[in-house]
Amino acid sequence: MGVVYVLENEAYLSKEGGTLKVSRRAGREVLLQKPLIAVEEIVILGNAVVTPALLKHCAQEGVGIHYLSPTGTYYAGLTRTPSKNAPARVAQFKAYLEPTWKLALAQRFVLGKIRNGLVFLRRNGAEGWEGLKEALLEAERAQDEEALRGAEGRAADLYFRAFAELLPEEFAFGERSRRPPRDPANSLLSLAYTLLAKQCESALLVAGLDPYVGYLHEVRYGRPSLALDLMEEFRSILADSVVLSLLNNRRVTLEDFDDSEGFPRLRKEAWPKFLRAWEERLNERVQHPLLGKRLAYREILLAQARILVKHLLGELPRYEPFAVR
Structure with a gap:
């Protein structure tokens, strides 16, 4: 490892x-x-x-x-010293400053997120996954950032309602909550998203891009906006998948959480179970639809960063988000 x-x-x-x-x-x-x-x-x-x-x-x-x-x-x-691929970063900034290009890229990240979320829910037998089809159509038709964010927000609401129904009864939650998470399931989701964002940031640095200049997430001081963009298509199939497996297989239980500070957090003794499951998922090999070969998920994150570079440099007509079948 x-x-x-x-x-x-x-x-x-x-x-x-x-x-x-x-x-x-x-x-x-x-x-x-x-x-x-x-x-x-x-x-x-x-x-x-x-x-x-x-x-x-x-x-x-x-x-x-x-x-x-x-x-x-x-x-x-x-973190790693930025790659020598300065042309990629120049193209990245140009795309950010061009409203039509910026919107098109933001749309691709949202479509990847909704499609993979829909497949994830369907595979796990969740009720209500069909509702994401309408949100997907809305995102495809979005003519501006406001419409796109509206479609994304509706999709996220439908997704987490369906996701909550897949959890064991003792871990059920009403909505996604953060800073701090209000229940153990949300606590685990936040941990998984933190690790996923870190992996995406590393992949972007290796590919030669600036993780802090994104398209879907607005640029703010200290926010790795492009890393958050890239992680959208992987939230369900990596982070949510690990959390669902840990809880449904009882590898993590309520006894593994401490709420002495007013919100639940994973006890130190339970961290190895979470990290082991996370690494197992990252090392799982699946077929990459665009590249036509089997790669570990951690390799796919880097592959997607490089596919984004190819699009920004004009070698691909558009960015293709990673899609599960």
Whole structure:
């Protein structure tokens, strides 16, 4: 696995030769040793010390270091140096500044989101998935951003109502809630979306794009708008799929949550179960309809970022979102 998750609050991360060493209390109790050549990213939940030597190695080799809170909020990170593909970023900014092009790209992300959500609900036997067909038509016909956002909002409302019905009774929720999530199911969804956004941001950086200039999500200081755009088509098939599987298979139960701070959050002891399921899903291989070959989902995220680059540079007539069948 190329991602190392650090859950220990007093962890000490260091570089020893060509090895990543994770220990407790400044190196006195070793928790993990892993060849650095096999490490693509380091995700830290809680407080941990990272030595200057390891920071330097990660910066030079493009190994991302990401800091998340125990509830999954993304704080900050050391990411890869932007790719040398400056023409891709120039084209990206041109598309943002051209209203018709910007709307067309935003529309493609919304269509990908609704189509995959519809298939996900249908596959899982949810009632009400047919309602997404009308929202899909609305999105296809949208002539401006307001109409597109309206269609997306109606689709999201229908989707989460149907999704809630798939959950075990003790995890049922009335609506999607965030900051903070009001129930355990929403808490897990927020965690999954945080990790998905991080994966999309990394893929965009590798492809040469700026994750902070998007088309569907408005540009705001500190918001990775393009990463949020790209993740839309993957929300249901990656994040929601993992949450539904964990809860319906009872791999995560109500006892795995702590609400001492006024909202539910996954206990530290339960994080490995969540992360294991997340990595299993990212490593699952499926057929990419446009490329015609089987890829792991983590590879598909990068493939989609590169497909977006090809469109922006004029090599493809339009961006094709990834679609499940």
